[in-house]
Amino acid sequence: MTIAQQHSIDHKQSIGEWINWLADYGKTEDGGVTRLLYSESWKQAQLSLQQVMIQNGFAVRFDEVGNLFARYAGTAEPGSIILTGSHIDTVQNGGKFDGAYGVLASLIAAHQLYVQHGPPKKTIEVVSLAEEEGSRFPFTFWGSKWITGQSTLAEARELVDSDGISLQQAMVDAGFGEPIPQAEVKESIDAFIELHIEQGILLEKKQKDVGIVSDIVGQRRYTVQFTGESNHAGTTPMSMRKDALRLAAEFITYITDQSEQLDPSLVATIGRLSVSPNMPNVIAGGVECSLDVRHADSELLDQFEDIVDQFMQTAKQKKMEMQLDCWLKIEPVHLSDRHVEIAYKQAEALGLSYEKMVSGAGHDAQVFGATCPTTLLFVPSKNGISHSPEEWTDTAALEKGVELLKSQLYALAYE
Amino acid sequence: MTIAQQHSIDHKQSIGEWINWLADYGKTEDGGVTRLLYSESWKQAQLSLQQVMIQNGFAVRFDEVGNLFARYAGTAEPGSIILTGSHIDTVQNGGKFDGAYGVLASLIAAHQLYVQHGPPKKTIEVVSLAEEEGSRFPFTFWGSKWITGQSTLAEARELVDSDGISLQQAMVDAGFGEPIPQAEVKESIDAFIELHIEQGILLEKKQKDVGIVSDIVGQRRYTVQFTGESNHAGTTPMSMRKDALRLAAEFITYITDQSEQLDPSLVATIGRLSVSPNMPNVIAGGVECSLDVRHADSELLDQFEDIVDQFMQTAKQKKMEMQLDCWLKIEPVHLSDRHVEIAYKQAEALGLSYEKMVSGAGHDAQVFGATCPTTLLFVPSKNGISHSPEEWTDTAALEKGVELLKSQLYALAYE
Numbered sequence: 001m002t003i004a005q006q007h008s009i010d011h012k013q014s015i016g017e018w019i020n021w022l023a024d025y026g027k028t029e030d031g032g033v034t035r036l037l038y039s040e041s042w043k044q045a046q047l048s049l050q051q052v053m054i055q056n057g058f059a060v061r062f063d064e065v066g067n068l069f070a071r072y073a074g075t076a077e078p079g080s081i082i083l084t085g086s087h088i089d090t091v092q093n094g095g096k097f098d099g100a101y102g103v104l105a106s107l108i109a110a111h112q113l114y115v116q117h118g119p120p121k122k123t124i125e126v127v128s129l130a131e132e133e134g135s136r137f138p139f140t141f142w143g144s145k146w147i148t149g150q151s152t153l154a155e156a157r158e159l160v161d162s163d164g165i166s167l168q169q170a171m172v173d174a175g176f177g178e179p180i181p182q183a184e185v186k187e188s189i190d191a192f193i194e195l196h197i198e199q200g201i202l203l204e205k206k207q208k209d210v211g212i213v214s215d216i217v218g219q220r221r222y223t224v225q226f227t228g229e230s231n232h233a234g235t236t237p238m239s240m241r242k243d244a245l246r247l248a249a250e251f252i253t254y255i256t257d258q259s260e261q262l263d264p265s266l267v268a269t270i271g272r273l274s275v276s277p278n279m280p281n282v283i284a285g286g287v288e289c290s291l292d293v294r295h296a297d298s299e300l301l302d303q304f305e306d307i308v309d310q311f312m313q314t315a316k317q318k319k320m321e322m323q324l325d326c327w328l329k330i331e332p333v334h335l336s337d338r339h340v341e342i343a344y345k346q347a348e349a350l351g352l353s354y355e356k357m358v359s360g361a362g363h364d365a366q367v368f369g370a371t372c373p374t375t376l377l378f379v380p381s382k383n384g385i386s387h388s389p390e391e392w393t394d395t396a397a398l399e400k401g402v403e404l405l406k407s408q409l410y411a412l413a414y415e
Numbered sequence: 416m417t418i419a420q421q422h423s424i425d426h427k428q429s430i431g432e433w434i435n436w437l438a439d440y441g442k443t444e445d446g447g448v449t450r451l452l453y454s455e456s457w458k459q460a461q462l463s464l465q466q467v468m469i470q471n472g473f474a475v476r477f478d479e480v481g482n483l484f485a486r487y488a489g490t491a492e493p494g495s496i497i498l499t500g501s502h503i504d505t506v507q508n509g510g511k512f513d514g515a516y517g518v519l520a521s522l523i524a525a526h527q528l529y530v531q532h533g534p535p536k537k538t539i540e541v542v543s544l545a546e547e548e549g550s551r552f553p554f555t556f557w558g559s560k561w562i563t564g565q566s567t568l569a570e571a572r573e574l575v576d577s578d579g580i581s582l583q584q585a586m587v588d589a590g591f592g593e594p595i596p597q598a599e600v601k602e603s604i605d606a607f608i609e610l611h612i613e614q615g616i617l618l619e620k621k622q623k624d625v626g627i628v629s630d631i632v633g634q635r636r637y638t639v640q641f642t643g644e645s646n647h648a649g650t651t652p653m654s655m656r657k658d659a660l661r662l663a664a665e666f667i668t669y670i671t672d673q674s675e676q677l678d679p680s681l682v683a684t685i686g687r688l689s690v691s692p693n694m695p696n697v698i699a700g701g702v703e704c705s706l707d708v709r710h711a712d713s714e715l716l717d718q719f720e721d722i723v724d725q726f727m728q729t730a731k732q733k734k735m736e737m738q739l740d741c742w743l744k745i746e747p748v749h750l751s752d753r754h755v756e757i758a759y760k761q762a763e764a765l766g767l768s769y770e771k772m773v774s775g776a777g778h779d780a781q782v783f784g785a786t787c788p789t790t791l792l793f794v795p796s797k798n799g800i801s802h803s804p805e806e807w808t809d810t811a812a813l814e815k816g817v818e819l820l821k822s823q824l825y826a827l828a829y830e
Binding site: 198199200201202205217219221231232233234235236237238239240243245246248249250251252253256259260264265266267268269270271272273274275277278279280281282283284290292294359360361362384385386387 | 613614615616617620632634636646647648649650651652653654655658660661663664665666667668671674675679680681682683684685686687688689690692693694695696697698699705707709774775776777799800801802
């Protein structure tokens with residue numbers, strides 16, 4: 001029996017069917033998926049994936065923190081790794097496709113290439129990353145940050161979930177946390193390729209098969225506080241009010257208008273807002289809101305911060321207080337121009353329509369992108385919905401992504 | 416011993432001291448007062464007031480629902496009642512002055528007149544109204560509405576508080592609820608006079624001793640709902656968004672600007688607002704907010720409603736939905752011009768500075784004002800604060816109100 005014949009990934013089983021299979025681990029009542037880091041459903045999903053990998057001739061290993069790797073060793077340059085994959089964890093009651101698609105597509109693509117062309121020249125390694133979402137512990141990209149050395153256990157292990165369980169404890173309970181000896185041969189990740197659903201409506205609106213990502217936006221998140229004076233809604237004339245909600249409303253209008261004027265690809269979102277004391281007949285004395293700003297150019301984010309700062313003057317004129325606190329700052333990542341170029345040519349060769357685009361969402365690709373040439377490919381998301389049981393992409397659309405991923409893997413590992 | 420000598424309201428005890436005495440019933444940790452309708456603290460306050468009334472020579476009675484009356488019978492027209500007072504109940508952790516001041520000031524004023532001038536020609540009756548605030552049951556002005564026949568037990572008794580106790584049950588538990596035989600002599604309320612703290616900052620800002628109220632505003636309360644589309648804050652370009660919070664912010668700015676332009680005495684308040692799903696990285700799909708609008712002219716309130724309706728067009732242009740639901744409509748009440756005229760002259764005679772004003776808050780006077788000539792008098796509230804332990808008026812200022820109330824009572828019951 002040849003290695004090819006041993007492989008049991010059934011070619012008749014579509015990527016859509018594979019996704020449904022994985023979605024059973026952590027399935028929620030309304031058809032969503034909850035697979036939080038190191039939870040039972042997360043563990044069962046990783047172990048089941050491990051079985052599939054073994055059955056399909058991959059050399060399989062877990063690392064210390066629970067990232068799962070499946071390898072077809074390279075014949076010419078075994079120490080040069082072309083890594084491909086995505087994350088296995090989900091948000092609370094998230095969708096079936098976010099992360100899972102990239103893991104399964106990578107397995108299918110690597111396997112089909114192996115069946116068709118035999119072992120690659122460089123090592124192809126599929127990774128099912130332990131964590132990306134930050135849904136259980138207040139920490140994102142744990143899997144990719146661990147692999148690239150951008151985070152250490154010392155940084156992460158004290159973090160606790162909403163039940164007070166530490167990341168360290170959860171990791172040990174799931175069977176990880178033991179140091180793993182390094183491979184004797186010096187290895188390096190030559191490239192990373194991630195295939196993901198878009199989680200936006202651009203590809204659908206433009207009717208494109210795939211998105212080829214040139215940049216992942218930088219993000220800044222702020223908490224904005226407005227302090228006015230709580231007063232009786234009936235007895236305080238409009239001219240004597242210090243209405244914090246009226247000020248916050250002006251801010252929201254100003255900020256969203258300004259973001260449109262500054263650059264069409266800048267996004268500014270006020271998604272969370274709370275009013276104090278929040279009673280119909282009392283003028284708002286305080287408002288706290290979030291502000292999430294994203295763009296691929298950090299200079300533009302600086303400019304935007306200046307615009308936000310300018311609004312402080314408006315608050316002062318109205319004799320109210322405004323405080324701005326930046327609590328998250330993620331720099332933009334520019335992905336490999338060479339990889340993007342390859343992906344264009346391949347998409348054309350495959351007859352796929354494509355869009356060069358910026359990713360407004362964060363992805364593991366941005367973590368790898370800071371350390372090695374990286375590709376991020378998208379397929380459309382129905383109605384742009386994500387992080388919801390409603391998340392959906394048709395199997396035919398998913399398959400187009402797999403085709404492009406295969407081409408990219410072939411170019412990097414076989415040529 | 417003369418009747419005057421029997422009276423035990425000590426002239427050396429100031430109105431401020433009387434207010435502190437009553438504030439002990441339902442005193443809260445931070446110096447506020449909680450006296451909800453038919454609660455133990457409410458009952459003890461009414462019973463203690465009853466004792467003071469009896470000790471001061473008043474003829475005392477409770478009515479079926481717990482309103483407490485203290486009477487000096489008129490010598491010439493005993494069936495013509497000049498009623499004066501306010502309410503005994505408070506909001507949760509409210510102030511000492513709201514309501515209580517009017518009850519105690521009325522007792523002091525009536526008693527001092529009696530001591531000085533003997534029995535009145537018309538009957539003076541002081542009332543400690545059972546309920547005004549609507550803090551326990553979802554029903555306001557229960558005391559005055561019962562007296563004026565504007566509400567019946569059938570309407571009110573099924574209402575339940577937050578513990579599921581019905582108003583009927585609470586009333587019976589407090590010792591009320593039994594029908595009381597009507598007086599054989601035909602009686603009628605000739606006039607109602609209420610003295611109250613302003614609960615606003617106008618008198619303080621204008622440095623006036625007293626406010627003489629010509630009108631009590633009409634109120635309309637709405638719930639406004641904006642429906643957009645919840646989407647990813649990173650992947651949805653600004654131009655493709657249906658951001659319900661951005662729309663709500665425009666609405667708040669528009670509505671508050673319009674109210675200032677329409678009439679300087681119109682007030683429009685958005686005090687309560689909630690966002691859905693209320694997450695920093697998700698565009699708001701829904702916003703619900705309150706809208707409280709008040710003015711003394713109901714035509715202006717109609718005009719304002721038209722302005723609010725016009726905003727629906729903005730929502731439509733942005734392909735979002737907006738719903739407006741008016742759930743409370745209280746008509747404005749114009750108080751007795753004759754009483755107002757008397758009060759001006761008396762304030763001048765007493766050397767008090769005064770302001771003719773509109774009450775932006777609701778008061779029992781508006782309920783009586785719909786059925787008999789009514790006076791509503793205000794004293795300043797420090798910083799306009801009310802419904803809070805911070806509520807405050809200096810005793811000297813409170814006393815000026817008592818003087819004006821005495822003059823008004825004298826004019827109506829003795830002349």
